[in-house]
Amino acid sequence: MMGLTKISVLSKLIIPMALLGISCEKQNNNGIEEAPVISTVETTLQKEMPFKMGAAVNVSLLKNNTNYRNLVVKEFNSITAENAMKFASVHPSKDTYTWSEADYLVDFAITNGKRIHGHTLNWYKSLPDWVTKFQGTTAEWENLLKTHIQTVVSHFKGKVVSWDVVNEAINEDGTFRNSIWVQKLGVDYIGRAFQYAHEADPGALLFYNDYGHEFGPTKRTAIINLVNNLKGQGIPINGIGLQMHTRVTQTDSNLAAAISTAAATGLLVHISEIDIALNPDNNQSLTYTTDLGVQQAAKYKAVVKAYNAIPKAQQFGITQWNVTDGDSWIPSNYSRPDWPLPFDAQYRRKPAYQGILDGVK
Numbered sequence: 466m467m468g469l470t471k472i473s474v475l476s477k478l479i480i481p482m483a484l485l486g487i488s489c490e491k492q493n494n495n496g497i498e499e500a501p502v503i504s505t506v507e508t509t510l511q512k513e514m515p516f517k518m519g520a521a522v523n524v525s526l527l528k529n530n531t532n533y534r535n536l537v538v539k540e541f542n543s544i545t546a547e548n549a550m551k552f553a554s555v556h557p558s559k560d561t562y563t564w565s566e567a568d569y570l571v572d573f574a575i576t577n578g579k580r581i582h583g584h585t586l587n588w589y590k591s592l593p594d595w596v597t598k599f600q601g602t603t604a605e606w607e608n609l610l611k612t613h614i615q616t617v618v619s620h621f622k623g624k625v626v627s628w629d630v631v632n633e634a635i636n637e638d639g640t641f642r643n644s645i646w647v648q649k650l651g652v653d654y655i656g657r658a659f660q661y662a663h664e665a666d667p668g669a670l671l672f673y674n675d676y677g678h679e680f681g682p683t684k685r686t687a688i689i690n691l692v693n694n695l696k697g698q699g700i701p702i703n704g705i706g707l708q709m710h711t712r713v714t715q716t717d718s719n720l721a722a723a724i725s726t727a728a729a730t731g732l733l734v735h736i737s738e739i740d741i742a743l744n745p746d747n748n749q750s751l752t753y754t755t756d757l758g759v760q761q762a763a764k765y766k767a768v769v770k771a772y773n774a775i776p777k778a779q780q781f782g783i784t785q786w787n788v789t790d791g792d793s794w795i796p797s798n799y800s801r802p803d804w805p806l807p808f809d810a811q812y813r814r815k816p817a818y819q820g821i822l823d824g825v826k
Contacts, residue, residue, distance in 0.1 A: 483651050498809075511542040515773070515784030515824055517580060519543030521738065523792060524566045527573060532812045538790055543580040543782050545737070546570050550583050551591040559595050564620060582735075582784070583621060585674060586614045587630040587658050589644035597645065604695050606649040612663045618665035627670035627781070629645055629737065630662050631655050631704055636674055639687035655691070656700045663701035674706030674737055678723035679715055688801055692730055704733030704781055708769065710795075712745040720764075721771040728775035735781040736772060739815070740793060740805035741765060747801045757804070762820030767806065769824025783821075790815075 510518040526533040537544070540770045548554055549566040556562055574581040587610070599609065616627065634655055636642050641652050650657075656714050659671050673692055677684040688705070695702045705727045711720065729732045744751045772783060787793050791810030795803045807817040 473740060485755060508822070509801050510540045510818075512819065513825075514783075514824040515825055516780040517543040517569070517776070518584065519545055519580070519782055519784035520788050521545040521547040521584070521784060521786045522570060522749045523547050523743060524549050524570050524788065524790060526788075528569065533788060533792070536808065536812050538577050541579065543582060543784060545582045545584050546568065547584075547782050547787060548591070550617070551585060551588065552596065552613065553591045553593045555617060557593050557595075561618060562620070567621075570642070571621060572743040575624065576686075580627075580782075581621075581625050582737075583618075583625040583628040583669075584737075585631060586662060587631040587646065588632040589634075589642060589646065603649065603751045607654075609659075610646070610650065610654060610658065612782075614645075614658060614661040615665040618662050618669065622666040623668070625666075625669065627672060627735075628662055629674035629705070630659050630671045630702075632674045633676065633685060635677075635687045635691065637677060637680065637684050638697040641746060655694055656698060659695065659700045659702050670733065671701055672704040672706045672733070672735060672737070674708065674735075674823045676708035676710050676738070677713055678707045679709065679719045679728065681719065682722075683764065685723060689726055689730060696730070696732070699706065704735055705730060705738035705786050706735045708738035708786075709710055710735050710738060710740055710742075710786065711764075711768075712742040713764050715764070717764075717767040717771075724768075724771045725785045732779065733781040734772070734779050735774060738770065738786040739768065739783060740770075740786050740795060742795055742803050742805045743801040744801050747799060749801060753802075753804050758816040762816035762818075762823075765820035769821050 506512070518541050520537060522537060522544055524546070527537065546567060549570050554562065555567055560614055571581050572605070579776050599606070601609065634642055634644070641647055647655050662669065662671055673695070675688050678688060693703065707723055707727055724734065741761055742751070743757045743761055767782065774779065785806055787806065789808040789810055790804045790806050793803070793805050795805050804815070807815055807821060809815055
């Protein structure tokens with residue numbers, strides 16, 4: 466029984482407490498003596514945490530892997546599309562939109578009573594060839610941007626609660642990334658992207674999403690400046706996403722500074738893509754150990770504790786990037802062994818799971 470504790474199993478049995486010297490008999494309406502049944506409610510992330518707990522989800526695994534699907538249903542109350550809503554996935558050619566994967570995910574979320582967060586309307590990666598090879602005027606590029614954003618947001622209007630509108634527009638050195646969007650439209654396209662999304666669904670919450678807030682002040686300050694400038698211009702931005710693809714060697718003080726600085730904007734704060742790598746040095750012979758698990762649990766606890774300290778009204782939630790170690794992007798992307806998530810490849814809870822729970826105690 467996946468994930469069931471011993472007490473959960475015992476809770477389904479009638480406990481013969483009289484054998485322990487404890488009187489446990491009672492009478493029902495017919496005067497027949499009965500033994501009581503002890504009932505317990507199993508701990509899950511979505512039940513125990515005071516804010517939404519989410520996972521980025523792979524639609525193919527959701528469709529075809531029962532263990533994966535069951536764990537998502539059981540543990541999380543917010544869902545992000547890992548890849549199914551990115552530009553190349555939903556808009557593979559200029560006049561063609563393919564909705565099936567994203568629609569499946571949205572329907573799954575609605576059926577199971579989960580919030581759905583859209584990711585992402587604008588990014589410098591995951592672009593189809595027709596975009597990267599597009600030869601148009603500035604006005605035609607602007608129309609391309611606007612049409613894509615408004616078509617996608619309109620399609621999911623009233624279903625997708627929130628969107629990562631622009632993703633990863635800042636370099637590590639604090640400069641704007643020289644993306645195809647900046648090359649064709651200049652940095653002010655960022656504000657217009659938010660305006661286009663807001664026009665298509667005024668009820669959706671709109672986020673700027675980036676990684677590296679916890680690296681140090683250089684990139685973090687640039688991100689905060691961008692967000693505050695958008696706010697100052699009256700751009701409809703509601704939140705800031707901290708991806709938090711981090712590592713067990715990162716300091717607790719840097720993690721806390723990333724979260725508190727984001728909260729100081731007054732916007733919603735979403736830890737939007739968390740995973741905590743155990744093998745940042747790419748050691749090919751590293752194996753998972755109890756000690757590594759304990760270190761990772763402490764780091765998850767530190768993140769959750771810092772997040773739980775910001776104003777409740779700004780807590781949009783914490784979302785992990787995929788579900789288990791076996792589904793994580795990190796081992797394949799970096800060609801190394803790693804175990805960055807709170808569930809192992811066999812869908813079992815790791816010490817990191819308890820670390821998350823301990824973060825709000």
